[in-house]
Amino acid sequence: MDRARRAKELVANKNSMIYMDLKDIVKDHALPFLPAKSLFRFNGVCKDWKTQIRSPFFAHKQSTSFSDVSGFFLVSASTVPSFISIDSMAYGVPDPSLKFLPEPVDIRASSNGLLCCQGREGYKAYYICNPVTKQWKKLPKPNADHGSDPALVLIFEPSLLSFVAEYKLVCAFPSQDFENGHEFEIYSSKEGSWRISGEIFYGGGSVVPRSGVYVNDIIYWYASSGRILVFDLKMERAQLLYGHGYYDSILGVIDGKLCSAKAQGTGVTISVLSNAYTNTMQMHSSVKAWERKLTINLTPAPVPSTAGSSTGSLLFASGNLVLYRCGSKLHSYNLRTKETLYIGDELYHGTFVPHVNSLVEI
Known part of the structure; x- marks a missing residue:
């Protein structure tokens, strides 16, 4: 009963x-x-x-539930930041110029709703902010000189188990003590301080700013040699990886894997990293580092910004979104819905930094 x-x-x-x-x-x-x-x-x-x-x-629940790229901050050294929305009715920020920060800034990196900005005055301090809520935090001064255009990667992964936004900021910078070497400095919000890693990497040329991508505890940057600098954040070890050349391709993340997207013909070809250790294999090995995942035909097609070159036509390719320019017009393509949208005109050339319209609190 x-x-x-x-x-x-x-x-x-x-x-x-x-x-x-x-x-x-x-x-x-x-x-x-x-x-x-x-x-x-x-x-x-x-x-x-x-x-x-x-x-x-x-706010915490929304920050762990919503992760779609909502738009892009257009950043130029000569102007204040502006925001280009994928859908102006759904996505936006109240102050795209970021005037709520205590000084004019350049946006260096982003991750899941947070921005890393760098002041233009004094010692050029770093700020972490959420442009939606206008909350911000000034970071302590780094131990090393990161240079005038630092190669930074911001890492923030929202978790239901953590009500405090814990993030890391990693910079690959030219060593002042070791010629042709690169060192790595890491800021942890949990510890509230900077720390220089013991790893020093030689070779590969300079690191390309704003090319960094974080995937599964590993950071990837394009190097001027056309290869990819790899930094394992857990082991704090670095190596070089064969790439497709940063002049006409960009790095991103698709299905949890590093991807390299390249504008070709009337569309975009996206390859994923299938083997990161081909540089350690015997000569003439049939194992390839990259595996072609898909080819997308775009209408209108990406028009090269320079005659005879595809450099600059592809601006972003990660998750379900591709951003590209056709002349001065900007278009987005959604891999999930197969839709191409005109999202605005590029009034001036600059760098595009992705933004997730999140309520995450700092």
Whole structure:
């Protein structure tokens, strides 16, 4: 009898979800998957939604649920930053120029809603900020000189188990003590300090700023030699990897793997890293480092910015999104929906930094 009664109660509890109001279902199970700009607009739906959206717990849940690239900051040394949205109705930031920071800045890197910015004055301090909430933190001065255009990678992976945004900032910089060497300095928000790794890497030429990509505890930068500098963040070891040449290709992440995208003909070819150790194998080995994943035909096609060269036509390729220029016009292509969208004109040349419209709190 007791067993039968417990079984009926269990079925009743499961069925109770059917009788929830639609507004409660949306509030609890849909809102966390929406971008920040849309959520700010939904503040006016009702008092209950407003209270929900403004709670720290909801901000944390949204930051772990929403991860789509929402747009790009266009950065130039001669102008203030501006923001180009993939969908202006859904995605946006209240102050694209980042005037809420204490000084003019250049955006150096981004990761899952956070930006790494560098001041243009004094010793050029680093700031970590969320452009949606206008929260920011000034980092302590690094131990080493990172140069005028540092090769930085920001690493932030939201976790349901951590209510505090824990992140790392890694810089590959030319060594002042060892000729033709590169060293690595790491900032940890958990420790609140910088630390220079004991690893020193020789060869490969200079590291290309803003080319860095983080995948599964490993950071990849293009080097001026056309090869890829690899830094294992756990082992703190570096090596060189054969690449496709940074002049006409870019690095990204697709399906959890490092990818290299290259503009070719009327579209884009994307290859994924299948073997990172081909440089240690015997000569004439049939094992290849890169495996072609897909070729995308684009309409309109990426038009080279320089006659006879594809340099500069492909701007971003990671996750489900490809960003490219056709003349002065910018287009995005969604790998999931197969849609191509015109998202705006490129008013001036600069660097495109991806942004996730997140409510993550610093």
